[in-house]
Amino acid sequence: AQKVTQAQTEISVVEKEDVTLDCVYETRDTTYYLFWYKQPPSGELVFLIRRNSFDEQNEISGRYSWNFQKSTSSFNFTITASQVVDSAVYFCALGGGYQKVTFGIGTKLQVIP
C-alpha cells in the first residue's frame, strides 16, 4: 500500500521568510512518481512538479525548490522569500506512473503580510 505523510497540518510565516513543507512517503514500488500540488482558496489543484524515483537531483524553479532523498523517502518542498500569494494548501502525492495518485492530507500555508 502507498502512503504519504505530511506531518505539518498548518504553517504560518511572515512574508519574505523561507518555508519548507515536509513530505514522507511509503511504497513498495521500485518505480514511482512524486508530485506536489497547490490548492488555493478557489479550490482547483495546481500541478507544481512531478519527479520520478530514478531522478534524485534537486530541482529549482524560481522561488520553489524540491529536495528528493530516496534514502529517507522524503520529498520536501521549499518556498524562498514567501509571498502572500503563496497562501494555499499544498499536497504531496505519490503515484506509479499511470497509476492512481495517493495524496497526503495537505499542509495549509498562511503567509502573513
Added chain:
Amino acid sequence: DTGVSQDPRHKITKRGQNVTFRCDPISEHNRLYWYRQTLGQGPEFLTYFQNEAQLEKSRLLSDRFSAERPKGSFSTLEIQRTEQGDSAMYLCASSSSTEAFFGQGTRLTVV
C-alpha cells in the same frame, strides 16, 4: 484545449436526488481519473479509465456511484439517491505519461 474542465462547478441537491457531473479531459490524454475531496482532507481516488475502459474502482465507490466514459473522451460521474455524506468536491484529472492535470472540481452540497 486549455485544460481539464468540469461541469457544473457547484451543485446543491436535496437528499435522495440523483446528480451527474461531467469531465472533459485534455484531448490527447487517454487516462482519466475521478477523485473525491472532503473538507480538510486530500483527494481520494474513486476510479479511472484508460480510453473507454474503466480499469479500477475504489472501495469508496459504492453501488450508488457510477462512472462512464463512453467514447474515450469526456466522462460522467453519477450519484444516485444522494446522501449528506456525499457532500464533497469531486475532482477529475487526466494524464499522459509525463503529466497529470486536475480540473477545477465540482463542489456538491447535499441538503
